C-alpha cells in the first residue's frame with residue numbers, strides 16, 4: 357500500500373497531451389505538436405561546447421549541493437545586470453530546473469495546514485508541490501482577456517493561515533505579463549500580511565510587449581527579503597532535458613535549499629553546470645536575441661492567423677510562448693447533447709480531425725481555455741494554426757453528432 361501523500365498527486369496533464377499525440381503518431385498519422393512547452397530550436401553552440409569540454413576534461417564528481425561557486429557567482433552577476441539590483445552568490449542556489457527550486461521553496465516555507473495562494477489558470481505543478489508540503493492551495497481565478505489577477509480577489513483569499521503567494525509572470529499557460537501596478541500591489545499585500553512571495557520567472561526572456569521583463573523585486577524592492585525568485589535555463593537556452601535552474605532568495609532560503617537538495621538529489625548535473633557557466637562566460641547574447649526575434653515573429657503570425665477565429669477573441673500573448681484561447685463562447689454555443697461539452701473535447705477533436713496537439717485548459721484548472729504553443733517551427737506553426745482556425749470555425753455550421 358502506498359503512502360497517503362500519493363493520492364494527492366495526479367499525472368501531468370501536459371504529459372498526457374504529449375502521450376495522446378505520440379499515440380496518434382504511432383498509428384502513422386502526421387501530428388503537428390502545438391502542445392509542447394518547449395521551443396523547437398537547437399541550444400546555443402556555447403552551451404554544447406561547454407558540456408563537451410567538461411566531459412573531455414573528465415568532469416564527473418559531485419559539486420556542492422547548491423552548485424559550483426563560479427556558477428552561482430555568474431548567475432548572481434546575470435541577475436544583477438537584469439534587475440539593476442545587486443545580488444551575491446550567497447543568495448543563489450543552483451537547482452535541477454525551476455521545478456526543484458519551486459519544490460525547495462514550498463518545502464522550506466510551508467507547514468502542514470498553511471495555505472498558499474495560487475493564481476489560476478496555473479502551471480499544474482504549483483498546487484501539487486503545495487500539497488506535497490502538507491499545505492493547501494487557495495486558488496484565485498484570473499480572467500480573460502488579460503488573465504492578470506484582480507487584487508480584491510487576491511485579498512479575499514488571504515486567511516490567517518496564508519503563508520505564501522505564488523506568482524508566475526510571464527505566465528504559463530495564459531501568456532499574461534503582470535503590470536507594474538499589480539506587482540506593486542502584490543508586494544504591498546505580502547508585506548502587510550507577512551507572506552512569502554514565490555515568483556516563478558521561467559519565461560522572463562519572453563516578453564513581447566515592448567517592455568523588458570520586470571521582476572517583482574524590481575517593481576517593489578521592499579519585498580526582496582520575502583521573495584523567492586525562481587528561474588531556469590530550460591526555456592531560455594532550450595535545454596529542458598538538461599535540468600538546470602536556480603533560485604535567488606534570502607540566505608536562510610538558500611541554506612534550506614542546500615539541506616533539502618543534499619538529502620534528495622544532491623547537486624544539479626555537473627556537466628550542465630559547466631555548460632551553462634561556459635555560456636555565461638562567453639555568450640554575447642546573440643542566441644537569446646535571435647530566439648526572441650524568432651518567437652516575436654511567430655507570435656505575430658499566430659495572432660494574425662487566430663484573428664480569423666469566429667466567436668473566440670484573439671489572445672493577448674504578451675509573454676511566454678503560448679497562445680491561450682478562451683473558448684467559453686464557442687463551447688457554450690454547442691448543443692448540450694453534442695460531443696463538444698468542454699475544452700477537453702475540443703482538444704480531442706483538434707487531435708483527431710485537424711491532427712494538431714494542444715493542451716486543454718482543464719490541465720491548468722480552467723474549463724474554458726486551450727493552450728497552443730508558438731514554439732513550433734514556423735512552417736508547422738502556420739499549418740497547425742490554419743487547421744485549428746478551420747476546425748474551430750467549422751463547429752458553428754455542424755450538426756451535433758448522432
Ligand code: PLP
Nearest residue numbers: 393453454455479528558588590
Ligand atoms: N514553471 C513553469 C511556469 C513552467 O512552465 C515550467 C515548465 O514548463 C517550469 C516551471 C519547470 O521548469 P524546469 O523545466 O526548469 O524545471
